[in-house]
């Protein structure tokens with residue numbers, strides 16, 4: 001279980017406040033108006049922003065002050081974090097354990113990017129890069145996955161495909177997944193539960 005108790009994060013003049021629990025294996029859609037603090041919550045879980053007070057734990061291990069690289073977290077970054085001088089395949093192999101690398105070509109085919117694997121990331125379209133980065137994040141070994149608008153660059157048909165793929169992989173490998181999305185169809189297709197952040201709950205001046 002991911003447990004977040006009375007976590008307070010200072011963002012400029014605002015203090016954001018979070019209390020939530022996510023069971024192991026749950027797929028959560030995070031929703032709420034722009035600026036309410038969805039991305040900040042993911043950054044706090046990943047360890048990129050430090051809380052003022054409160055606690056964050058995973059499977060009863062306190063992570064509140066654990067550095068990001070030691071957390072059981074894989075996060076899909078908005079800029080995708082691909083190394084531009086390495087092929088897409090080499091990028092995907094970084095971070096995916098040897099025993100899982102056999103999955104890369106097969107899953108790339110499902111996501112419609114199999115013919116992009118030998119290219120440099122700079123030669124891909126935005127939506128192809130997004131799927132490559134999603135593939136890498138989902139096949140990483142960490143049990144807790146954080147996705148910030150993971151389908152934003154995809155057309156409706158590719159979005160449906162990528163959403164169903166993400167659900168299949170998350171359930172097959174027992175991932176716990178938190179995803180920020182503005183699209184209600186992502187919630188019904190992918191999420192077991194939606195968590196709505198609202199200003200009254202998150203913003204304590």
Ligand SMILES: Nc1ncnc2c1ncn2[C@@H]1O[C@H](COP(=O)(O)OP(=O)(O)OP(=O)(O)O)[C@@H](O)[C@H]1O
Pocket residue numbers: 011012014032033034035036037038039040041
């Ligand atoms: N690096 C930062 N420094 C200071 N304030 C920040 C920083 N990043 C975000 N904020 C502020 O923190 C609040 C929450 O931002 P956050 O990006 O978490 O919201 P969000 O719900 O993800 O929004 P969106 O849906 O627009 O992406 C906003 O008021 C924002 O202006």
